[in-house]
Amino acid sequence: MLERTDGVVLERAGRKRGETRERLLDLAERAVLEKGFAATSIDELIVAAGITKSGFFYHFRDKGELAKALLTRYLERDEVILDDLFDRAAELHEDPLHRFLIALKLFAEMLADLPGAHPGCLAASYCYQDTLFSQEIRDLNAAGVRAWRARFRGHLAEIAALHPPRIPVDLDVLADMAATLVEGGIMVSRVLRDGAILPKQILAYRDHIRLLFLREH
Template sequence: MARKTNIDPDRGDARTRLLDAARDIVRSQGFAATSVDQLCKAAGVTKGAFFHHFANKEALGVAAAQYWSETTGALFATAPYHDHADPLDRVLAYVDFRRDIIAGDLEAFTCLVGTMTQEVYHAHPAIREACAASIFGHAATLEPDIEAAMKARGIKGDWTAASLAAHTQAVLQGAFILAKAADDPAVAIDGVDHLKRYITLLFQASPMGGQHD
């Protein structure tokens, strides 16, 4: 019988385990407060393994943002909000989906790239750029449905599909910050509920508001 080790072989290779550790620890305590030693301990790897995969902690931060995009992108790509026939229903169901995944401890549902952006935007431009690519890249996935909903309902105004998609992310990131400030996930849920009301009102605007042809 093989001797049992402390490392679960199903957790993936050393690089993946380090990225998983960064995802969890940075969301809990921030990037600056997270040490290489702490990451290695959580991942069950040696410090030598860390520096084999990452030149330094900043490189780990960039890779963690990219990893976050890949893993969350896969989650959203298969989410049920895509199943609706009407594009506005898809947009509103996206907001519902974001509300539904607000559960558990704050670090379990808050955004890694949003957390890192707030902390390192000036000190680590490479991490900031990777976080921006993640946030704005995700926002861009909403634009086709928003644009289709605008076209289907004859909506025209001083806003665009891109600006509304970006606004959804601004509200979500702000909701996470407020939830952290209050130490209460319910605050984030309230923010998402208001986002849904806002989007619904945008698409119900009267001709007097200049939103329709």
């Protein structure tokens, strides 16, 4: 909104454009992952952000718009992290199988290095409260999961073309297994308060890929 027609983006000193909005999103994301969207009150957010209720409704038309902004930002960040991960892996090996195995190792390390455990997945949180949200938000969430499937399926197709699998596999199922283990791993890690579970599950997925496609051993 502050971007002029010539593309120059205006910024402010004290109250920078989007600064308070981002702070609200940060606070909301943390709270939603802890207790869910319905239990996250606008009141607690504005107190923590140091603004008033009117200030909140200046940034978001209603709570639903906050929900949408939250998920959109989350999914965008997710994409960036995975892009970066697979880009780094691509630099380390030529073969798609080994690239994939390296990426999974990097992913597991990244998850293991998180301070404490993984804070939780917004997509999963929304999933268990989905009738609270508009169809648009549910569709956004579904698109996010489908993006994971497409990404992993792409890598797996490349792998399978060069390394025939030991047993017949459905690449979509194998691709979904990544998202499934991440979502499940976050949940189990959280419930058992053991941050190590999630990265270990990623490495178990890596073992499965190795057993399926790797001829050595």
